[in-house]
Amino acid sequence: MGRIPTFLAALLVLLVPVLAQAEPADIDAAARGVVRVIIIGEDGEELVPISHGTGFAVASDQVVTNAHVLRDALRDDALRIGIIPSGGGEAVYGQPIAVSPRNDLALIRITGALRLPPLVLAGGVPPDSGEVTSVGYPMNVDRAQGLDLSDIFRSQPPVKSRGYVSGARPSRQFDTILHTAPIARGNSGGPLLDPCGRVVGVNSFGADNDGGDAEFFFAVSNRELLPFLRANGVEPRVNGSTCRSMADLDEAERERLQREQMAARADMAQRSEVQRTKRERALLEAEQGVIVEREDRVFLAFVLLLVAFGLGQWALTLWRAEPRDEKRLRLVGGATLVVVLVALAAYLTRPGLDEIDRRVAAAMADGAGDPASGDTPASGAAALLCTLVPERSRVTSAKVEDIEFDWTADGCVNTRTQYGFAGGSWSRVFVPNSEDAVSVNSFDPDRRIFRTERYLLPRGAMSEAREARGKYSAPECGSDQAAAQLGELQSEVLAQLPREANERLVYECNARN
Known part of the structure; x- marks a missing residue:
C-alpha cells in the first residue's frame, strides 16, 4: 500500500x-x-x-x-x-x-x-x-x-x-x-x-x-x-484593485454583452408591440375618419342637388311665366348652376380609400424622433469627459485619471491627433520612446466608449514595435482620406503585438458642461 x-x-x-x-x-x-x-x-x-x-x-x-x-x-x-x-x-x-x-x-x-x-x-x-x-x-x-x-x-x-x-x-x-x-x-x-x-x-x-x-x-x-x-x-x-485575469474580464464582458443584447431584444419587442398598437389605432382612426368624411361629402352633394333641383323648378316656372322676368330668371338659373357645381365638387373631392394609408403613415411618422423610440443620436463632434469603469477594466500599472478630449466626426482628437478607421472601428496606436509599452486607444462615437489596451513588451519586442512605427508618419487631421490611410498604416504595428494585452482601461464618456 x-x-x-x-x-x-x-x-x-x-x-x-x-x-x-x-x-x-x-x-x-x-x-x-x-x-x-x-x-x-x-x-x-x-x-x-x-x-x-x-x-x-x-x-x-x-x-x-x-x-x-x-x-x-x-x-x-x-x-x-x-x-x-x-x-x-x-x-x-x-x-x-x-x-x-x-x-x-x-x-x-x-x-x-x-x-x-x-x-x-x-x-x-x-x-x-x-x-x-x-x-x-x-x-x-x-x-x-x-x-x-x-x-x-x-x-x-x-x-x-x-x-x-x-x-x-x-x-x-x-x-x-x-x-x-x-x-x-x-x-x-x-x-x-x-x-x-x-x-x-x-x-x-x-x-x-x-x-x-x-x-x-x-x-x-x-x-x-x-x-x-x-x-x-x-x-x-x-x-x-482586485486582481482579475484578462480571461475573467473577457468572460464578464461576454456576459455583459449578452445581457445588453437580451435587453435590446426585449426593448425591440416592446417597441414593436407599441408600434403595432399605434398602427392599429391609427388605422382604426383613419378608417373611421375617411368613412365619415366620405359619407358627409356624399350627403352634402345630395342635399345640394336637392337644392339645385328646387332652384331648377323655380327657374322653369319663371321661364314659362308671361310676361317673363329675365333678370330674375338669370339670377335663379345662375344660382342653380353654382349649386350643381358645388355639389359635384363635394362629391368628386370626397377622400378615397387610399387616404387611409396616407393618414396611417403620417400618424406613424409623428414622434419618430422621440427618445422613447430608442433611436440612437447620430455621432458627430463632441466635447467629452471620460471616466474609468472599474468593473470593465484591468489595471496593473497604468496611471488612471479622467480623460477630456474633443472628438470630430472624421476621427480627429483635440484638433491635432488623427485616429485611423479600419474594421468598423476608430483607433490610434502609440509607441512611445519614454516607456516600454504600446498603447492602442479606440473610441466608439455611437456608444461613447473610450478604451485603452496596453501591451507591456520586453526590450526586443519594443524595439521592433518602434521600428515598425517609424516606417510611417500619421496623417494630419483634415487631410483627404486620413482615417482610412492611418487605419492601414497601423496594421504592421498591430500585427506584432501579443494576442492579449496586459491592461485594459475602459471609459464611459459624456458631454462636458
Whole structure:
C-alpha cells in the first residue's frame, strides 16, 4: 500500500510540466524591471564577482534589494555594486542611497544610462493566501547550467517560481510574508509577485530544511517596503484593485454583452408591440375618419342637388311665366348652376380609400424622433469627459485619471491627433520612446466608449514595435482620406503585438458642461 502514494506523487511530478500554464504576461512584464545585483571586486584589471543577489526597479533609476545583499560592499569601499538588466543592454554601476538592516531593505541609485520599467506595488493588506511568484537569480540555477563566473555579468532572464502564501507574520522584528515559491541564494532582494505582477514583498530568506521538512520562505512585506521608500523620497506606483485575469474580464464582458443584447431584444419587442398598437389605432382612426368624411361629402352633394333641383323648378316656372322676368330668371338659373357645381365638387373631392394609408403613415411618422423610440443620436463632434469603469477594466500599472478630449466626426482628437478607421472601428496606436509599452486607444462615437489596451513588451519586442512605427508618419487631421490611410498604416504595428494585452482601461464618456 505504501507504494501507491509514492507512485501517485511521482506521476504528479511528471504531469506538472504538462498541466502547468505558460508564465502569465503580467509576470513577464514585471520581470522586465528585475535586475541582478552583483558585488564586484578587482583582481588586477579583471573584474571579479564577490557575491550577488536580485533587485527590482521602483523608479526608472532606483532599485530595491535586501540590505544583506550589499553587506560586503558597505564594509569595503574597494568593492562596487553592479546592476545587470534582465532584458538585454549593458551593465551599469549603482550607488547605495539608503540601507535599513532592521528590515533588510536597501535602495540603490543607477549611476549609468540604464532606465528600467518600475514595478507596481500591491496596495491594501498583505495577502495571507493565494498564488505568488518569486522572480530572481538563484545561484544554484547558475551552477546547474554550468555558468562561469564571467557569465554572471551577461544579461539573462530571471528565474520564476510559483508557490502560495502561507500567511503574513512578524519575524525578526519586521513584517514578513511566509510563502512556498522557491528561492535560493541569489534570489535575495527579488520581488514576490501576485498573479497580476504586482509586488507583495521582497524575498529575503528561507526556513531551515533540516530533516526533510517542508520548505518555507520569507519576504519583507509591503508594510515595511512602502514606508522605507517614502522615507527616502520614492513614491512608488501602488495598485490596490482586485486582481482579475484578462480571461475573467473577457468572460464578464461576454456576459455583459449578452445581457445588453437580451435587453435590446426585449426593448425591440416592446417597441414593436407599441408600434403595432399605434398602427392599429391609427388605422382604426383613419378608417373611421375617411368613412365619415366620405359619407358627409356624399350627403352634402345630395342635399345640394336637392337644392339645385328646387332652384331648377323655380327657374322653369319663371321661364314659362308671361310676361317673363329675365333678370330674375338669370339670377335663379345662375344660382342653380353654382349649386350643381358645388355639389359635384363635394362629391368628386370626397377622400378615397387610399387616404387611409396616407393618414396611417403620417400618424406613424409623428414622434419618430422621440427618445422613447430608442433611436440612437447620430455621432458627430463632441466635447467629452471620460471616466474609468472599474468593473470593465484591468489595471496593473497604468496611471488612471479622467480623460477630456474633443472628438470630430472624421476621427480627429483635440484638433491635432488623427485616429485611423479600419474594421468598423476608430483607433490610434502609440509607441512611445519614454516607456516600454504600446498603447492602442479606440473610441466608439455611437456608444461613447473610450478604451485603452496596453501591451507591456520586453526590450526586443519594443524595439521592433518602434521600428515598425517609424516606417510611417500619421496623417494630419483634415487631410483627404486620413482615417482610412492611418487605419492601414497601423496594421504592421498591430500585427506584432501579443494576442492579449496586459491592461485594459475602459471609459464611459459624456458631454462636458
